[in-house]
Amino acid sequence: MDRRDFLKASLFYAALFTFGRGPARAEAVPIPGKDPRMIVHSPRFAVMETPLELLRKYEITPKEILFTRNHFPIVGPNSFMATLSPIIDDSWSVRVTGLVERPGKITVGELKKMDMVEITCVLQCSGNGRAFYAKKAKTPGTQWKYGGMGNVRWKGVRLSDVLDYLSVKPSRFVRFITADGKDRPLIRRGPDFVHSVPFHDAVRRAILAVEMNGEPIPAVHGGPVRLVIPGYYGTMNIKWLTEICLTHVETPSKFQQKAYRVPLFPVKPGELSPRQFTPKNSRPNWRMRTxxxxxxxxxxxxxxxxxxxxxxxxxxxxxxxxxxxxxxxxxxxxxxxxxxxxxxxxxxxxxxxxxxxxxxxxxxxxxxxxxxxxxxxxxxxxxxxxxxxxxxxxxxxxxxxxx
Amino acid sequence: MGAAVLILFLFSAVSAGELPQGKGKCLVERKCQACHGLKNLIESKGISRKEWEDVVEEMKDYGLEVTEKEEKEIVDYLSKYLGPEKERAGSSNPR
Structure with a gap:
């Protein structure tokens, strides 16, 4: 890092931490173009909630006010996501790998030439409403109230059509699709953000979306291509999609095995720690509750x-x-x-x-x-x-x- | 270089204003800010010591590297200064 880069980086971090002070202070939004009235929960991760006053104004939630939630700081190798502008790259490719006869890859350019479907779905963070659990006992994490959701119109190619197009021929042992995106952890031992969802359901519902609300998907919302699984919690809708792996078991990523899970039975505060989650006592945040x-x-x-x-x-x-x-x-x-x-x-x-x-x-x-x-x-x-x-x-x- | 020093000064002055003063504050700032801002901690203010222990354990899964001594100091700090009201008030007798 030369002196100029150092200065730039220092300014950037100074700005981030300045914005990161107490909730009473007016904060600049960490993604330029987002509405300044957004509630900033984490400037460094660009975690933002839509105030209910704004959310209710629109039937389809505009990009300027749609909530954002990322899993790694939006700097360094992840700085590509820190904008509301789209990533225009027809050569961006998604690999389809795993238990298949013929692994393949498809580019955004190819996707754009295929038959597309339009689906309006609720994009909702599985932590939306977490703040309300505090009536019983506060749970750690972003204290979302209502605005960790939006009603979004997606356009893209059905996953089933992509599998046919590539003639991947899934094995009969495939039980999950395990999706990965371009974002990555900044620290040495950090797990990648990867999620698995049931294959039988994904193949019926999922699309590889290239448009959001009639425009190329803004970078911060997962463009140029996002895995959209209608009816599933937002976390499963992998942004900046780079790979779909057809697997027999769920990914070992901590984001699947320890986070984004709920117990299969009622628990009292303090009774079960997230580190004790196993596939036998808990399940991932897949399909959304009514x-x-x-x-x-x-x-x-x-x-x-x-x-x-x-x-x-x-x-x-x-x-x-x-x-x-x-x-x-x-x-x-x-x-x-x-x-x-x-x-x-x-x-x-x-x-x-x-x-x-x-x-x-x-x-x-x-x-x-x-x-x-x-x-x-x-x-x-x-x-x-x-x-x-x-x-x-x-x-x-x-x-x-x-x- | 002067500008860089000024920026670093501002940086530390700003982040110093985030968390309550106390033993372990510097360690918490250093370790936690390797990945995320302090606001993530402040939003979780009020959870129990057991839950802070779980959070720190969980963070080890996400790449946090701490010695046993450091882990205890971090949990002590978080449960004393960002714990439930009664634990913060009765902080002379940490569990």
């Missing part, structure tokens, strides 16, 4: 007594549709069925509305979604407390002072 969120009114809205149109969204893993959404204004004693007014297909947000008559004073609004398989939301979300605070899907609650 969830609803009240968009309006929220704690920060001024609501007058009388008729109020309560609005929100609901979603699940897309396996079966969302069937019903209910709202309550009396702490769950009685529930009113909301009307689903719009949807973006099985994997996107279902928009719902309900007309409630609210009286002056304190009121608590609740919302609860149920899908065709009867999968809903627990009244007390902390009943699903888990050591790393994943997969929050408790009934949503808003405490209001109606004037």
């Amino acid at each position: 969830k609803s969120v009240i968009f309006f009114p929220r704690e920060f809205d001024r609501v007058k007594s009388g008729n109020v149109k309560v609005r929100g969204v609901a979603f699940n893993d897309g396996t079966v549709p969302i069937r019903e959404v209910y709202v309550s204004a009396d702490r769950g004693n009685s529930w009113l069925r909301a009307k689903i007014v719009k949807d973006y297909g099985p994997y996107g947000w279902y928009f719902w509305e309900a007309d409630l008559r609210l009286r002056k004073g304190k009121v608590e609004l609740l919302s609860r979604a149920i899908d065709d398989w009867g999968r809903g939301q627990p009244l007390d979300g902390t009943s699903r407390w888990n050591p790393k605070g994943y997969e929050w899907n408790g009934v949503d609650r808003v405490e209001l002072e109606v004037v």
Whole structure:
């Protein structure tokens, strides 16, 4: 590193740490072009949450406000990701390897010439809502509330079509796809960020996406090509995709084996540490739990007594549709069925509305979604407390002072 | 070179303002900042000693290299200054 590089690096780090001070201070966003109102959880990793006030303004979440979550500092070999601009590189290739007759690789240029599909899906961090577990016991990690999600339109080529195109011929022993991206750890012993998902499901759902919301995917969101598995938690949607390995077992990466997992049974705080996770006592954050969120009114809205149109969204893993959404204004004693007014297909947000008559004073609004398989939301979300605070899907609650 | 010294000074002044003063602070800053900012720690403020132990153990899986003595000092610091309210108040008797 010469003197000039040293100065540049020093300035960069000084800036990062300056931005990294306490939450009360106004912070510059670590990715230029992101909305300055984003909540910056980690400047060095560019972990940012969308404030609910912004999230609810759009049916499709624009790139400027979509949450970001990375696993390595966005410097050095990972600095390529630190921009909202796309990476234009048709020669970027994705290798398909593992238990196949014929390993192959496909370039972004080739993908662009193939038949594409468009899918709108909820992209949600599996830690979204972690902050709400603190009612029982705080869990370590980013204290996401609502804005670790967005409704995103992807365009790309089906994984099944890519496998056919390359004539890879998977072995009958293939049980998972294990995906890797270009990001890598900066320290010597750090594990790579790699995830495995069940092959049978991935081959039905997954696409190799090259566009997000009608544009080439911004670098920070995983372009030029991202593995998008509709209905799966965001972590499984590998960004900057470089390899899909067809495997018989899940990757040994700590990101699969120790993080991004929940126990298979209820645990009390302190009972099971993430280091004790095994395939027998826990499972990865794969398909998303059914969830609803009240968009309006929220704690920060001024609501007058009388008729109020309560609005929100609901979603699940897309396996079966969302069937019903209910709202309550009396702490769950009685529930009113909301009307689903719009949807973006099985994997996107279902928009719902309900007309409630609210009286002056304190009121608590609740919302609860149920899908065709009867999968809903627990009244007390902390009943699903888990050591790393994943997969929050408790009934949503808003405490209001109606004037 | 003067500019570089100034930058380094600013750098250390800024990061020094992040965590509460106490035994182990420098070690925590040095070891944890090899990968991530201190904000990651501050966001987890309030978790128990057992959980901080788990977090440090977990970080070893992600490449953290510490001696046994350093590990204890880091856990002592985190549970004393970023632990639950009662542990922070009663810090004279760490578990």
